[in-house]
Amino acid sequence: MxxxxxxxxxxxxxxxxxxxxxxQTPDSVINALQNFSETAVGSPHRGLHQMSIKATEAYLASKLKVARFLNVPASHEVIYVKSTTEGMNLLSFSLRELVQREHNIVIPITSHHANILPWQRLAEGSGMELRYVEGDETPTYQHAYWEEAVDQNTDIVSVPWVTNGLGIDYCVHHIVDLAKANKAISIIDGAQIVAHQQIDLTHLDPDFFLFSGHKMYGPQGIGAVIGRRQLLEKMSPYQVGGDMIEFVTKKTATFAEIPKKFEAGTQNVLGAVGLGAAIDFLESIxxxxxxxxxxxxxxxxxxxxxxxxxxxxxxxxxxxxxxxxxxxxxxxxxxxxxxxxxxxxxxxxxxxxxxxxxxxxxxxxxxxxxxxxxxxxxxxxxxxxxxxxxxxxxxxxxx
Amino acid sequence: MNRDLYNAVVMEHALNRKNHREIKNPTHIERGFNPSCGDDLTLMVRIADGKVEDAGYIGHGCAISKAAISIMIDQILGRSVEEAAEIAKIYLAMIRGEHPGDESIGDLVVFETLKNMPARVKCGTLGAHCVKLIADKVNQEN
CATH class of the missing domain: 3.90.1150.10 (Aspartate Aminotransferase, domain 1)
Structure with missing residues (x-):
């Protein structure tokens, strides 16, 4: 190989x-990046010329590949971000109106800082408790510790499927089910799993699933938040600006439909093309x-x-x-x-x-x-x- | 080669933890922390009549950080605060590639190769930064 x-x-x-x-990046991904750069560069979604149309098509085609690769259910939408870290920041910001003061957020002690700092900030700003699942000597993967931590006042459970700092496979199905039983929002950081085993999000059905392209043989600077549309509709946008609006006056704005509501500014089409090629590469194997x-x-x-x-x-x-x-x-x-x-x-x-x-x-x-x-x-x-x-x-x- | 840095002088200081001790009645204590790797070394010095009368360090770190602070301690012992500050200054300039390593900094010249090892610069300069900060404080006190 x-x-x-x-x-x-x-x-x-x-x-x-x-x-x-x-x-590292395989030849087919490098070729796809070069081919796109040579044949189809334009700003997606807004130009009326050929190059813009080609870029829009390439961007949307990449999302369809993600949806197929992860078996994303019809209830969910794929939003592109630059990384899992950005995705976590998006969620912690945009979910702030859906959580309650004095309720709690549950994460494992094994978390990457990207699954800690955004929640620290949300907890601080909203008066929530940030609760860690710790456990004993081999921490946190035994389900009993999760059952202890998650309760009726849990609004968010955010867990890495595989921890980058320890390599634990959390086998997250039980955790998603536990979150659901407590009416909490479930968030799966998929960065360390997505290139390593078949994922079926229709079967798992978490509220949110995040990953980065550069840990799955794609380029750096592209990642995704796959989210339940029902929740995304209630959430406010993380960034505002170009391409995510419906109508703008001097003092007010209304926002575009999801996923565009969460994709302000010119998107990383080249990254999306590379991510799509990385999925093709993995599927070909x-x-x-x-x-x-x-x-x-x-x-x-x-x-x-x-x-x-x-x-x-x-x-x-x-x-x-x-x-x-x-x-x-x-x-x-x-x-x-x-x-x-x-x-x-x-x-x-x-x-x-x-x-x-x-x-x-x-x-x-x-x-x-x-x-x-x-x-x-x-x-x-x-x-x-x-x-x-x-x-x-x-x-x-x-x- | 990175391995060149792990020479006899460096390894002697790192393995034998030379100068790794708490000193009596320190007048100045400075903690150096390198968040990327967890090096956490504290330099303790006792200054009397403008001279470094005693010095030692405590804490934990990689071989490079421990050897660098230990050799730095050897160099500043018995020197005036100004001389110690000058040694730290020359040492830091050497690692930035702005000053050739010479006898004025003694065995510290073994770290000159750090100028080609950006990933390890923080390890090798933890001790020198502590010396610089202590010298600055002494100057402010006077």
């Missing part, structure tokens, strides 16, 4: 283990094959790590609750030293807090290392990593 990614022609020895941060490929590498790496005397692995012991990544530390070596030394060997890993400082505080470790997998990875990459880790241990004189 590596031969589909031109980056590995430029960097032949690159072992890329940071897909959870951003994925088949999501079952994608899942199998990554599960095999995860298992291989997990077993190598667990058997290693100097590696501490964080997160669940059960592989069935893990997806796509492993968070770990080499005992006695700071993650930044590990990452710098592996970088010499062209092995790219993530080191730091992974935008999960409350999780690090919870575990009382200031930083960790993370490896995450994509279609271009193989067991040989894990072998190279293990050799690299041996060299790190040598530098730190650990036997």
């Amino acid at each position: 590596k031969d589909r990614y031109p980056i590995f022609n430029q960097h032949k020895d690159l072992v890329y283990l940071d897909t959870a941060a951003t994925s 088949g999501m079952d094959k994608v899942s199998q490929h990554e599960a095999a590498i995860l298992k291989y790496a997990f077993e190598r790590f667990k058997a290693h005397p100097h590696i501490t692995v964080y997160g669940p012991d059960s592989l069935s609750r893990r997806k796509g990544l492993i968070v770990f530390n080499i005992n006695g070596v700071h993650p930044h030293d590990v990452a710098s030394l592996l970088d010499d060997l062209n092995i790219a890993i993530r080191a730091g807090h992974h935008c999960c400082q409350p999780l690090n505080t919870y575990f009382q470790v200031p930083a960790t290392c993370r490896i995450s997998f994509g279609l271009y990875n193989s067991k040989a990459d894990i072998d190279a990593l293990m050799d690299g880790i041996a060299q790190v241990l040598e530098v730190f004189q650990i036997e």
Whole structure:
């Protein structure tokens, strides 16, 4: 599969283990971006000339691909944003009129800052409680903790399907059902799942589902909020300006229908085209094959790590609750030293807090290392990593 | 190569945690925090008659941040506050690529390669920033 990614022609020895941060781009996506740039650039929705019409068609075609890929139900609408982070900011802003003072928002302690800070701001501005699902040593994925946290006063439950800072697969169906039973709005951060297994939003039926294109082999700067139309209609727009209006006078404005109400300004059509091409790419392989490929590498790496005397692995012991990544530390070596030394060997890993400082505080470790997998990875990459880790241990004189 | 930075001098300071201790009766304490990786080091110094009489650091961080603050402590011990501030100034300029590393900063020259390692600059300069802040405070006090 590596031969589909031109980056590995430029960097032949690159072992890329940071897909959870951003994925590499396959040839077909690069071609689609170039082809669009050469044939169809125009401002979508408002021009009357050919180029504008082509851009509008490309933009809408991309959304249809998203809807098909995720089996988006007819009750929901696809809104494009620049990233999952922007999507969370949109929701926390635009839902503020639909929540009640002294009610609560429930998120897990394992959340990315993008699933914390927007809710901190909403809680602060609206007098709500921001409630964390914590749990015991292996936090939060046991359903009992969620049942404890969510109650009749919960207005919002927002959960990553897979946590970027730990690799827990929350298997979110139960959480969506729990939110529904308590009449809370359910929000699924799908950034770390969407490129890794088949998603069926008709079956899951959350109120909102978010993801980013650049973690699924598409370009950076495009993502989506898929939302229940019934709620979107009651929400006020996040940004105002061009292309999202119905009628504007000197002092007032009425807004366009959804999804345009939430898409102010010229949209990222090139990004949308790239996202559509990334979906074509994933579908041409088949999501079952994608899942199998990554599960095999995860298992291989997990077993190598667990058997290693100097590696501490964080997160669940059960592989069935893990997806796509492993968070770990080499005992006695700071993650930044590990990452710098592996970088010499062209092995790219993530080191730091992974935008999960409350999780690090919870575990009382200031930083960790993370490896995450994509279609271009193989067991040989894990072998190279293990050799690299041996060299790190040598530098730190650990036997 | 990043590995060049992990040389014998740096590793000796990092592994043996040289100068990692609380000093008695510190006159100035400055905490340096690097939010991207969690380096959290606190420099403690005792200044008497305008000189750095004792210094040590506490906290945790990567090998680079610990070695850099430790070697910085070796360099400023016994020096006047002005001299310490000058060492920190030259060191920071060296890492920005504006000043060649020379004997005026002693073993700190081993960090010159940081000018080519943007991802690690914050680690290597945590201690120098603490020295600079303490010197600024001393100047304000006088």
